[in-house]
């Protein structure tokens with residue numbers, strides 16, 4: 001797994017496309033390293049543009065992009081054993097931490113990938129196969145000159161719509177007001193999406209979204225939180 005990841009990361013670096021992340025080489029704890037070696041073969045899915053991921057029929061399929069250390073994704077998977085979850089994260093220590101938690105909690109409904117979610121969506125997720133896509137606290141890229149790195153962009157939300165079933169939901173959350181407004185603009189203008197907010201903007205945090213690690217940090221700094229849900233009509 002580690003060789004595959006290193007070569008993936010080199011490929012990612014060498015491309016000139018604008019990415020929504022910068023790979024931090026954060027150190028792995030012993031536990032994370034062991035999890036990447038021992039648990040990856042059980043709960044990990046290798047990136048392979050020629051191997052589409054087929055979700056089990058009869059169970060809703062939920063994709064989370066950028067799960068960080070995975071704590072809120074684990075909580076959601078624990079609380080919804082009737083759903084299948086796939087988490088994608090490029091940060092290796094986060095993937096290691098999530099693998100450890102999958103085993104600790106004996107979860108059989110969560111798999112993880114360590115790759116750019118844009119490429120996974122483009123090449124591995126079949127069209128109209130997802131019931132929900134969730135992206136919680138994506139990197140805000142708050143400097144104006146970096147705004148182009150934000151993952152929520154018109155082209156990307158159409159890629160997501162292509163992968164959602166009809167009636168499938170895109171759930172976003174951010175603690176950066178300017179990014180929330182950007183998300184709302186992009187989705188209001190996106191063909192095929194309808195806002196589920198009765199006030200046509202934001203919704204209160206739904207009960208099934210646990211407070212994430214990143215959100216807690218924001219709350220301590222006095223940040224607000226904006227949740228958005230749009231349905232693929």
Ligand SMILES: C[S@@+](CC[C@H](N)C(=O)[O-])C[C@H]1O[C@@H](n2cnc3c(N)ncnc32)[C@H](O)[C@@H]1O
Pocket residue numbers: 020021065066067068069088089090091094115116117118135136137138139140151212213214215
């Ligand atoms: C600010 S963190 C939020 C983490 C977590 N959702 C939380 O709320 O605690 C954003 C995460 O998205 C990941 N990320 C950004 N772009 C990504 C991409 N294209 N594919 C996969 N992960 C990505 C980053 O590595 C980072 O861990």
